[in-house]
Amino acid sequence: xxxxxxxxxRRIPERYRMKGVKCTICSTNYFPPRIVxxxxxxxxxxxxxxxxxxxxVYSFTEIHSPASGFEEQVPYIFAIIDLDEGSHVTGQxxxxxxxxxxxxxxxxxxxxxxxxxxxxxLIHYGFKxxxxxxxKTEIKLM
Amino acid sequence: xxxxxxxxxxxxxxGEHWERGFRNLVIEAGIKAMEDSGLQGNEISAGYVGxxxxxxxxxxEHVGALIADQMGLNPIPITxxxxxxxxxxxxxxxxxxxxxxxxxxxxxxxxVEKMNDLDTTSVSEILGGAGDEEWELFLGATFPGxxxxxxKRHMYEYGTTEEMxxxxxxxxxxHGSRNPYAQFQNKITIDTVMNSKMVAxxxxxxxCSPITDGAAAVVLAPLDVAKKYNAQPIEIVxxxxxxxTIALHSREKLSEIKATxxxxxxxxxxxxxxxxxxxVAEVHDCFTIAEIMAIEDLGFFKKGEGGKASxxxxxxxxxxxxxxxxxxxxxxxxPVGATGIKQxxxxxxxxxxxxxxxxxxxxxxxxxxNVGGSGATVVVHIFKKT
Numbered sequence: 001x002x003x004x005x006x007x008x009x010r011r012i013p014e015r016y017r018m019k020g021v022k023c024t025i026c027s028t029n030y031f032p033p034r035i036v037x038x039x040x041x042x043x044x045x046x047x048x049x050x051x052x053x054x055x056x057v058y059s060f061t062e063i064h065s066p067a068s069g070f071e072e073q074v075p076y077i078f079a080i081i082d083l084d085e086g087s088h089v090t091g092q093x094x095x096x097x098x099x100x101x102x103x104x105x106x107x108x109x110x111x112x113x114x115x116x117x118x119x120x121x122l123i124h125y126g127f128k129x130x131x132x133x134x135x136k137t138e139i140k141l142m
Numbered sequence: 143x144x145x146x147x148x149x150x151x152x153x154x155x156x157g158e159h160w161e162r163g164f165r166n167l168v169i170e171a172g173i174k175a176m177e178d179s180g181l182q183g184n185e186i187s188a189g190y191v192g193x194x195x196x197x198x199x200x201x202x203e204h205v206g207a208l209i210a211d212q213m214g215l216n217p218i219p220i221t222x223x224x225x226x227x228x229x230x231x232x233x234x235x236x237x238x239x240x241x242x243x244x245x246x247x248x249x250x251x252x253x254v255e256k257m258n259d260l261d262t263t264s265v266s267e268i269l270g271g272a273g274d275e276e277w278e279l280f281l282g283a284t285f286p287g288x289x290x291x292x293x294k295r296h297m298y299e300y301g302t303t304e305e306m307x308x309x310x311x312x313x314x315x316x317h318g319s320r321n322p323y324a325q326f327q328n329k330i331t332i333d334t335v336m337n338s339k340m341v342a343x344x345x346x347x348x349x350c351s352p353i354t355d356g357a358a359a360v361v362l363a364p365l366d367v368a369k370k371y372n373a374q375p376i377e378i379v380x381x382x383x384x385x386x387t388i389a390l391h392s393r394e395k396l397s398e399i400k401a402t403x404x405x406x407x408x409x410x411x412x413x414x415x416x417x418x419x420x421x422v423a424e425v426h427d428c429f430t431i432a433e434i435m436a437i438e439d440l441g442f443f444k445k446g447e448g449g450k451a452s453x454x455x456x457x458x459x460x461x462x463x464x465x466x467x468x469x470x471x472x473x474x475x476x477p478v479g480a481t482g483i484k485q486x487x488x489x490x491x492x493x494x495x496x497x498x499x500x501x502x503x504x505x506x507x508x509x510x511x512n513v514g515g516s517g518a519t520v521v522v523h524i525f526k527k528t
Contacts, residue, residue, distance in 0.1 A: 003280060007276070011276065032276070032277045032389075058295070058396070059291040059292075059294045059295040059298070059396055060291070060294060061287055061290035061291055061293075061294055061342045061343050061344075061345075062340075062342070062343040063282065063284060063286075063287045063290075063341075063342045063343075064339070064340045064341055064342065064343075065266070065284060065286065065341045065342065066282070066284070067266075067267065067270065067279060067282050067283060067284045067287075068263055068266075068267050069282075070282045073282070075340075076282060078282055078283065078287050078291070078342075079291075080291055080390065080391045080396070087391075087392075088391040088392065089277075089391055090277060090278050090281050090283060090389065090390070090391045091281055092281065092282055098343065103294070103295075103298050114280075114281065114282070115280075115282070124280075126281070
């Protein structure tokens, strides 16, 4: 998926450092960040809140027909992560094979290259997730 | 609010129309619906058209005006309605509201998508726009991928199997083989599905609806005058549209589509009936798991039992509740903006007892269920024989 330079630039703090928001009225943390707290609406008060990126696998799949920009990564493991500080987020699980992953596994966020638009286009970076149980083992990717 | 009826229906064959463009398709469906309605044409005072992505797919925006012009309907207003894969259902609801409110007496509602002019990768990317671009697609999501996440969770929570999902595709191809308008009219087996190429684990090619060109249209009228024009008007007894979060990850649960549950509850309340009263339903089976969740969330089966019910044949033509007699999105095809209207056309055929080889005996009440994206928009309509 090609993205414009301004859109990519706007999202850098959120994608690089998992910059989310916290509603101080209802104490809910949101990542991806929201502009309005959907529970409190106009009464809500949102402040910056950085997520640590730790969580558990809520659901996952292995994608064989990729989104454009992800052709080089096929097949890739794609998941919804239940973050410890609240919110579910979409992301890839890397350094693992499909059979290594189970619903409920612990993960941590890592900073990676996410995709390239095309040979001369932007290179995008951001968070992906890694299984904690795989952390100590050296994984041979080839 | 006035009571509203469908007095005319029409659709093109769904499939790959290499020799025909957007305007040919939508006009064919519109003219068929007008002819079927018994109207002269001058009575029509407004139109709505469901269309998701003509700008990206064929470079044409402003399709309301295009259709009014090409149909010879100027100067009446025609409004394009977009809600991803639910564009058709939402357009039908707009037409329904226009007639029910008294703003317009006779309204034509169409749905159209011309998808095969582009390559598959581009089409998939455009369809991806039904999700959250910045937080799903950008991170590598595809639509099969999002529904695969739901399937995995459904399997985890309820023990649903890949065979159960495959049985949905087998049943829908069996129904589609009886529908001359269907894109695929071939029968398949569980093995066909299980041995097809993996798209997003556990969903394989035969768990997914295809890329389709097609159009469908209906003509709406106030119920009290409908019989003057058409001997078999079909009343729209409920029309409900519900929203949920745009991104799948923001939902409380992945094993259900909450907007479907809310829409169904409201629709049954308005129609003063229960799921048991429905004789035939067209549900949004963009993927096999979507039909399993739909028949649970609509209340036809208990949560978690949709897969088993499908495998046991309870949703076939002679089953407890025949689902997707048209062949559904899987076999009849899924020209995105047209799907919600096609569902209403199929239910009208069923309630008029004109569904031929796929007729459900004694069908009196039918339901349609149209989903946008991964469940951010759901539209449910209930129809009744008059």
